[in-house]
Amino acid sequence: MLLAVFSLLLMLVLAACNSSQAEESQPMDTGLDPNEWNNYAFKDIFPEHWESYMKNMVNEKEVIQKNDPSIEPMLPIVWNGFGFAVEYNLTRGHTYALEDQLEVRRITENPDAIASCVTCKSTLVPQMIEEFGDDFWAMNVHTEIMPYLEEHAGPSRDDELGKWGHASIGCSDCHDPVTMDLRITRPSLTDGLERLGFDYENATQHDMRSLVCAQCHVEYYFDPLNDQKVTFPWGYGLTFEDQWEYSEYQASRDGGFPGEYVSTISDTPILKAQHPEFEMWSYGPHQTVSCADCHMPYQRVDGKKKISSHRWGSPMNTLEESCRSCHGDKSPTYLEERVNDIQDRHKEQLLRAQDISASAHYYANRMIVRQSEGLDISDEDIKKVQDLIREGQWFWDMPAAENSYGFHNPDGSMASFARSIDRSQEAILVATRTLMAVGEDINELERQIEITKENVINEEVHHEKHTHAINEWFPNVRDN
Ligand code: HEC
Numbered sequence: 001m002l003l004a005v006f007s008l009l010l011m012l013v014l015a016a017c018n019s020s021q022a023e024e025s026q027p028m029d030t031g032l033d034p035n036e037w038n039n040y041a042f043k044d045i046f047p048e049h050w051e052s053y054m055k056n057m058v059n060e061k062e063v064i065q066k067n068d069p070s071i072e073p074m075l076p077i078v079w080n081g082f083g084f085a086v087e088y089n090l091t092r093g094h095t096y097a098l099e100d101q102l103e104v105r106r107i108t109e110n111p112d113a114i115a116s117c118v119t120c121k122s123t124l125v126p127q128m129i130e131e132f133g134d135d136f137w138a139m140n141v142h143t144e145i146m147p148y149l150e151e152h153a154g155p156s157r158d159d160e161l162g163k164w165g166h167a168s169i170g171c172s173d174c175h176d177p178v179t180m181d182l183r184i185t186r187p188s189l190t191d192g193l194e195r196l197g198f199d200y201e202n203a204t205q206h207d208m209r210s211l212v213c214a215q216c217h218v219e220y221y222f223d224p225l226n227d228q229k230v231t232f233p234w235g236y237g238l239t240f241e242d243q244w245e246y247s248e249y250q251a252s253r254d255g256g257f258p259g260e261y262v263s264t265i266s267d268t269p270i271l272k273a274q275h276p277e278f279e280m281w282s283y284g285p286h287q288t289v290s291c292a293d294c295h296m297p298y299q300r301v302d303g304k305k306k307i308s309s310h311r312w313g314s315p316m317n318t319l320e321e322s323c324r325s326c327h328g329d330k331s332p333t334y335l336e337e338r339v340n341d342i343q344d345r346h347k348e349q350l351l352r353a354q355d356i357s358a359s360a361h362y363y364a365n366r367m368i369v370r371q372s373e374g375l376d377i378s379d380e381d382i383k384k385v386q387d388l389i390r391e392g393q394w395f396w397d398m399p400a401a402e403n404s405y406g407f408h409n410p411d412g413s414m415a416s417f418a419r420s421i422d423r424s425q426e427a428i429l430v431a432t433r434t435l436m437a438v439g440e441d442i443n444e445l446e447r448q449i450e451i452t453k454e455n456v457i458n459e460e461v462h463h464e465k466h467t468h469a470i471n472e473w474f475p476n477v478r479d480n
């Protein structure tokens with residue numbers, strides 16, 4: 001742990017040595033209310049930034065389901081029994097975050113959704129935390145948060161920022177509305193940095209250019225012992241391995257994570273990774289380069305003035321400003337090819353790791369079914385396989401939920417997939433030995449697994465796919 005903290009500090013010290021290109025700004029007074037949350041309030045004061053921010057609306061990506069055969073076909077199996085098996089979308093722009101969140105089936109079909117889910121979606125969150133204190137985290141989205149949003153930000157409108165863009169991720173999440181200094185508005189980040197021993201009060205401007213993003217682009221869980229508060233598992237450090245150790249330690253201490261999900265196929269309690277871009281980046285080759293350097297490069301507007309781009313998307317669309325500022329000796333084509341190579345290798349290993357993980361769930365299912373039929377399979381063997389499944393799933397889920405397809409840390413993502421594949425294969429091996437000892441026909445089991453996977457892939461209605469992951473051969477074993 002000490003080592004991890006040391007390397008974080010070292011990284012931030014190194015980063016601080018990189019001269020920032022920020023133009024020296026005079027102390028500013030916008031005249032706005034210090035608690036201003038409405039994005040429209042900033043429009044007339046910063047017309048160039050507004051124009052850039054509005055581009056988050058223009059390049060609207062189609063909402064694509066991540067469980068599509070062209071992306072991650074095994075999701076309805078590996079998340080069976082959990083909302084993510086039903087609907088799991090790719091990211092869209094910041095200005096759509098609140099609207100997407102309020103309309104995704106995981107929320108609309110879950111009457112118990114809590115406010116913690118909305119924490120990284122709206123500029124009204126700091127105000128709600130102020131008003132409700134730690135009661136905020138567990139408040140009900142439908143009966144408490146929606147009425148609050150309707151009252152303070154409603155009725156939802158439909159103009160240049162869409163229905164909820166005026167209260168979606170915006171200026172006041174990253175800036176003090178009066179001075180426009182960068183600031184941290186989410187207590188989950190300051191808590192996490194404290195646990196790492198990082199002095200955020202004295203963070204440099206360069207640090208802040210990444211820390212504003214770390215408010216949301218991180219792994220987190222809702223702490224059942226602490227009002228369901230959004231908490232970062234940073235007790236041991238930031239690598240995926242550190243976070244795994246910490247989560248396991250906590251699970252053993254607290255008797256598991258009651259808030260997380262249990263697979264219907266393998267009866268395994270599982271942790272869901274969120275979007276650990278900050279952590280993945282923090283031990284990758286670009287850890288001395290800030291998030292804003294690549295994602296918010298300086299761009300000339302009106303032919304002369306330079307501003308930081310406020311259109312958050314792929315730096316590959318701004319390769320000249322985002323990359324060639326440092327890699328000027330490399331051609332754009334070379335850089336594109338390098339990124340594609342990294343991402344292709346990442347996707348290949350991801351699909352392989354998910355496929356093996358899906359099989360491992362079915363092996364556990366078979367053990368549970370056989371045990372219930374009276375065959376000699378011990379609880380310990382089942383538990384051992386389940387533990388391996390959980391570990392295998394975590395180590396593909398982290399780099400998969402991270403949205404750069406491995407670019408932020410090519411080695412970190414490969415190491416994670418290698419551990420994942422190793423753990424899932426170990427699960428299958430242990431299960432195979434146990435099942436063979438009671439006379440199971442492993443070839444037939446393999447055949448049934450393949451048939452089931454095909455049925456999931458072939459179902460064309462995305463939110464029906466998960467229903468094919470369970471069948472007569474592989475029943476839901478969670479509820480018995
Ligand atoms: C208050 C929370 C929050 C902060 C702060 C934040 N993000 Fe995001 N970001 C999100 C969420 C949520 C999404 C996904 C939105 C969706 O899919 O509707 C997202 C999406 C993105 C995307 C993908 C956009 C797309 O079109 O798919 C990029 C790139 C991104 N953020 C970069 C950054 C960077 C860089 C920073 C820091 C300068 C940052 N974000 C700060 C919450 C945040």
Ligand code: HEC
Nearest residue numbers: 022042046049050053169170171173174209212292307308
């Ligand atoms: C996700 C975080 C984030 C959000 C949201 C955000 N900004 Fe920024 N903004 C930054 C960062 C990072 C910088 C670069 C600051 C630096 O290095 O000095 C910046 C810089 C600025 C600057 C200083 C000049 C410049 O271009 O570098 C202004 C003015 C500004 N933003 C206005 C806005 C306005 C207006 C909004 C809302 C429409 C907004 N910002 C939303 C992160 C954000």
Ligand code: HEC
Nearest residue numbers: 091213217277278281286289290291294314316403404407
């Ligand atoms: C060295 C440049 C660089 C740095 C530094 C960097 N990124 Fe990225 N980021 C990229 C590239 C390249 C991609 C992949 C884009 C693509 O696939 O088109 C990416 C992808 C992303 C995505 C997914 C975008 C999408 O369209 O879905 C998010 C979110 C993101 N980065 C956030 C961050 C955050 C947060 C940080 C800081 C902790 C960060 N990035 C640091 C270059 C960078």
Ligand code: HEC
Nearest residue numbers: 285286289293294315316322323325326327335338339410
């Ligand atoms: C502020 C400077 C800076 C910016 C901006 C920057 N890089 Fe880098 N890049 C570096 C440094 C430093 C390294 C690490 C060199 C090393 O470790 O030997 C690096 C390494 C790389 C590598 C090799 C990675 C590996 O696996 O070892 C690639 C590929 C790369 N950069 C692509 C990009 C792309 C694409 C962008 C824009 C999205 C970008 N860089 C933006 C400084 C930068």
